Amino acid sequence: MAEGDGVANQGIRVRLDGTATEWDVGALRKWLRREQPLDERVRAGELRIHERPVSDGTGAPMGVGTEIVLVVTGAGAAVFFQELLEQVKRAVAAWRANRDAVEAGDPPDAEVEPVNVDDR
Numbered sequence: 001m002a003e004g005d006g007v008a009n010q011g012i013r014v015r016l017d018g019t020a021t022e023w024d025v026g027a028l029r030k031w032l033r034r035e036q037p038l039d040e041r042v043r044a045g046e047l048r049i050h051e052r053p054v055s056d057g058t059g060a061p062m063g064v065g066t067e068i069v070l071v072v073t074g075a076g077a078a079v080f081f082q083e084l085l086e087q088v089k090r091a092v093a094a095w096r097a098n099r100d101a102v103e104a105g106d107p108p109d110a111e112v113e114p115v116n117v118d119d120r
Contacts, residue, residue, distance in 0.1 A: 010081060011117035012088050014068040015054070020108035024099070025051060025066050028110075031095040032068065037087050046073055047084070071117050081114075088112055 014032070016024055032038055033049050041047035048071045070088060072081060089112045099107040 010072045011115050012070040012072075012085055013111075013113055013115040013117075014070070014088065014092060015111045016108040017110075018108075019106075022066075024108055025068065027099070028092070028095050029068050031098075032070070032088065032091055035087070035091045038070070038084075038091065041080075041084070046080075047071065048073060069115070069117055085112070085114060 014028065016028065029049060029051060033042065038047065038049070042049060049068065050071070051066050051068055054065050054067050070084070072084065092110045092112050096107040096110060
């Protein structure tokens with residue numbers, strides 16, 4: 001198998017629970033984009049961060065029916081995928097802690113998981 005095979009449709013999905021607002025989704029996406037290791041990968045063309053409607057019918061979408069997807073692109077993606085997944089988990093935890101400190105009410109719970117994505 002050539003380097004990068006099997007990861008062409010690999011990504012990381014971040015979902016907030018039903019208490020999330022549209023503001024929470026946008027703020028988390030911006031937070032992820034500003035995280036240094038993620039920002040470096042975006043600038044290098046190895047990663048794209050975007051929002052998309054929830055479409056899998058799990059019954060636990062973000063409050064606004066949106067999820068954040070980080071799409072892995074470029075050669076060698078398999079080499080850094082696990083590291084990237086851990087970076088995203090840490091970044092989401094940091095966002096939740098910050099959100100808890102600066103906003104009223106509890107921050108929404110978050111799920112971070114690998115997912116196959118349609119690279120549209």
